[in-house]
């Protein structure tokens with residue numbers, strides 16, 4: 001997929017300070033095309049801050065982010081989305097009063113070539129573009145198993161399906177790298193198991209590289225090929241699920257010390 005020495009994704013020594021707090025310290029990560037990578041760590045370890053830096057919501061205090069051989073550090077979020085990096089959020093962010101399909105179509109608005117006036121006047125060109133987008137949105141909904149709910153209000157969907165819809169919206173931006181922030185949060189064991197299958201399926205179907213944050217250890221260990229562990233902003237381990245589960249530093253961070261236990 002990646003020829004020669006080209007960089008698919010690389011975070012080089014990212015540090016994020018908030019005043020006196022070092023939320024993330026020297027975070028480095030290399031991703032290969034098609035990989036499924038996990039990021040874990042106790043509450044407040046800096047996981048979401050890593051996502052916020054990668055997606056341009058925060059500009060790192062130091063360090064670089066390289067995406068397909070381009071230095072994208074400091075790019076605004078919309079530019080990073082346009083480059084092919086999409087994300088979902090820890091808290092679901094849907095337009096509850098819009099239909100399922102309209103929630104997906106919102107992701108396409110930046111692609112509309114027709115002008116505002118075309119839209120107002122309902123000109124044919126605009127209608128044709130909109131029709132095409134609707135068809136594409138429907139295709140994505142079919143892929144994620146929500147096509148039969150296209151006309152329902154997003155807010156009326158059960159929780160697990162709202163999470164799927166969030167992922168569908170991210171897919172509508174045609175990403176190559178998808179970041180999922182706690183996709184299994186709030187799900188029951190059955191939904192979580194289905195989500196793991198679903199994440200694998202979309203990775204293959206859309207040729208994605210996936211980087212995800214998750215607290216559900218069973219989910220992460222069963223799904224991810226490699227895992228990185230943060231604690232107080234520092235990377236304490238990286239490896240396969242088996243290596244991580246047997247790593248003494250990780251066991252200490254999660255279970256060992258009372259100061260950590262209090263943070264969970």
Ligand SMILES: Nc1ncnc2c1ncn2[C@@H]1O[C@H](COP(=O)(O)OP(=O)(O)OP(=O)(O)O)[C@@H](O)[C@H]1O
Nearest residue numbers: 018021023041042043044045046047048049050090
């Ligand atoms: N915008 C901000 N301003 C100041 N401090 C922040 C900001 N964002 C995060 N922090 C702090 O940085 C640290 C890391 O937070 P972050 O949300 O990245 O952790 P996390 O690992 O995602 O935690 P959780 O698992 O609870 O979501 C925390 O101490 C948090 O309070």
